[in-house]
Amino acid sequence: MREEQKRALEQFLAGRAGASAVRIDEAHLLSGGAIQENWSLTATVTGGRYDGILECVLRSDAPSGVAVSHGRAQEFALLQVAFRAGVTVPEPLWSGDASVFGREFFVMRRARGTASGHRLMKELNLGGDRELLVERLGEELARLHAIRPPVEGLSFLRVPTLSPALQGVEDFRRFLDGHHTAFPALEWGLRWLERHAPETPERVLTHRDFRTGNYLVDEVGLTAVLDWEFAAWSDPLEDLGWFCARCWRFGQFDKEAGGMGSREALFRGYARVSGRQLTREAVFYWEVHAHVRWAVIALQQGERHVSGQEPSLELALTAHVVPELEMEILNMTGGRHA
Amino acid sequence: MREQPDGAALLAIASEVLRKELLPLLPGDKVYAARMIANAMGIAERQLRQGEGPQQEEQQALAALLKTEGALEALTREFAARIRRGEFDEDVEARRLLWESTVQRVRESAPKALVGRSSGP
Numbered sequence: 001m002r003e004e005q006k007r008a009l010e011q012f013l014a015g016r017a018g019a020s021a022v023r024i025d026e027a028h029l030l031s032g033g034a035i036q037e038n039w040s041l042t043a044t045v046t047g048g049r050y051d052g053i054l055e056c057v058l059r060s061d062a063p064s065g066v067a068v069s070h071g072r073a074q075e076f077a078l079l080q081v082a083f084r085a086g087v088t089v090p091e092p093l094w095s096g097d098a099s100v101f102g103r104e105f106f107v108m109r110r111a112r113g114t115a116s117g118h119r120l121m122k123e124l125n126l127g128g129d130r131e132l133l134v135e136r137l138g139e140e141l142a143r144l145h146a147i148r149p150p151v152e153g154l155s156f157l158r159v160p161t162l163s164p165a166l167q168g169v170e171d172f173r174r175f176l177d178g179h180h181t182a183f184p185a186l187e188w189g190l191r192w193l194e195r196h197a198p199e200t201p202e203r204v205l206t207h208r209d210f211r212t213g214n215y216l217v218d219e220v221g222l223t224a225v226l227d228w229e230f231a232a233w234s235d236p237l238e239d240l241g242w243f244c245a246r247c248w249r250f251g252q253f254d255k256e257a258g259g260m261g262s263r264e265a266l267f268r269g270y271a272r273v274s275g276r277q278l279t280r281e282a283v284f285y286w287e288v289h290a291h292v293r294w295a296v297i298a299l300q301q302g303e304r305h306v307s308g309q310e311p312s313l314e315l316a317l318t319a320h321v322v323p324e325l326e327m328e329i330l331n332m333t334g335g336r337h338a
Numbered sequence: 339m340r341e342q343p344d345g346a347a348l349l350a351i352a353s354e355v356l357r358k359e360l361l362p363l364l365p366g367d368k369v370y371a372a373r374m375i376a377n378a379m380g381i382a383e384r385q386l387r388q389g390e391g392p393q394q395e396e397q398q399a400l401a402a403l404l405k406t407e408g409a410l411e412a413l414t415r416e417f418a419a420r421i422r423r424g425e426f427d428e429d430v431e432a433r434r435l436l437w438e439s440t441v442q443r444v445r446e447s448a449p450k451a452l453v454g455r456s457s458g459p
Binding site: 322324326 | 367371374375377378381411414415417418419421422424426427433436437439440441443444446447448451
């Protein structure tokens with residue numbers, strides 16, 4: 001972080017915190033995040049209600065991003081709505097514009113813990129009792145899904161006329177039509193999604209990237225649900241399908257809830273808060289959807305490298321997850337030829 | 339005549355040096371990058387070993403299914419468009435081709451995904 005950015009940020013924080021002075025003692029860039037940049041900040045606040053040491057994270061756009069994700073001001077609004085609804089998220093503090101930091105950003109309290117899916121698969125002490133953790137995640141989703149439109153501050157979220165299922169089919173097909181290469185197995189999956197599309201009686205606020213890797217845990221349990229930039233009004237089962245999808249189990253395929261625990265525990269937690277009993281059959285549609293959606297996102301990320309705009313080994317390799325996603329789609333939809 | 343060892347063999351031995359000799363010495367925050375490099379080299383090596391044979395077979399099978407001639411890229415596009423129109427919903431031969439061409443790509447990009455499945459690599 002450049003000195004002048006730091007100075008401007010200190011002024012900004014002092015103003016928002018109602019403090020006589022703020023000094024940033026420590027700032028370092030956190031790893032991860034192809035779409036945004038996260039800075040860990042430790043600041044000394046003098047005066048006002050935040051007087052003392054403030055540990056927080058500043059989240060800003062990275063130089064390049066995915067077009068479908070929200071900007072930081074919008075993500076901040078989503079975080080506020082989720083926080084007020086009792087979802088376990090980092091407490092949103094303040095959002096600021098480009099005049100302060102060069103790019104739009106917001107500041108939230110720093111939550112403790114680890115998100116890395118690969119670490120969670122290896123270090124079984126993390127997250128506390130895994131069945132309890134997964135149950136808790138079901139409760140979190142149910143709390144989020146209690147939010148229905150309209151909500152003040154979220155008017156930037158579109159309310160499409162098509163059902164969420166058919167809207168997905170249309171969006172993915174539109175992307176494939178503009179892509180330089182055809183993907184017959186994805187088309188097969190999309191045809192299945194079209195023919196089996198469920199009605200959505202009521203749209204709710206969905207996270208749309210709720211999976212292992214996007215929540216923090218410590219040794220005891222959940223500390224925060226992260227990464228709200230894809231949230232939208234959709235079918236609540238979309239979040240459950242994304243969480244349970246085989247491609248997000250980090251190799252622990254028998255632990256159907258995100259590679260972490262049983263599907264039954266997740267559904268139990270969800271039912272406790274929402275009163276809704278989930279069925280495996282209803283969620284299955286959204287697991288197929290999850291594979292197609294992840295394949296489309298992987299193609300978009302790979303294209304950032306292929307197009308020459310942003311040479312990156314990580315993005316280049318992301319394109320190579322598409323074949324195994326397609327194989328799983330065929331497996332799930334009767335497209336497998338024994 | 340090209341020199342021996344060829345490209346695939348060079349990638350194989352280079353990857354072994356990377357994984358066995360360099361990886362254990364790298365600081366923790368560089369391990370991920372080294373693993374990505376090994377993964378990329380593996381994909382390139384498998385593509386070289388497979389050669390163009392599978393692509394040619396796929397092109398011929400698609401031409402027969404679609405009853406039209408053309409390059410693989412154009413045939414694939416046509417196949418995709420007709421799947422979308424529902425023309426192959428119940429077609430066993432189309433399903434066989436789709437499955438085999440997908441498994442072929444998995445063999446190159448992510449062969450571990452085939453382990454434990456009935457169509458092994």
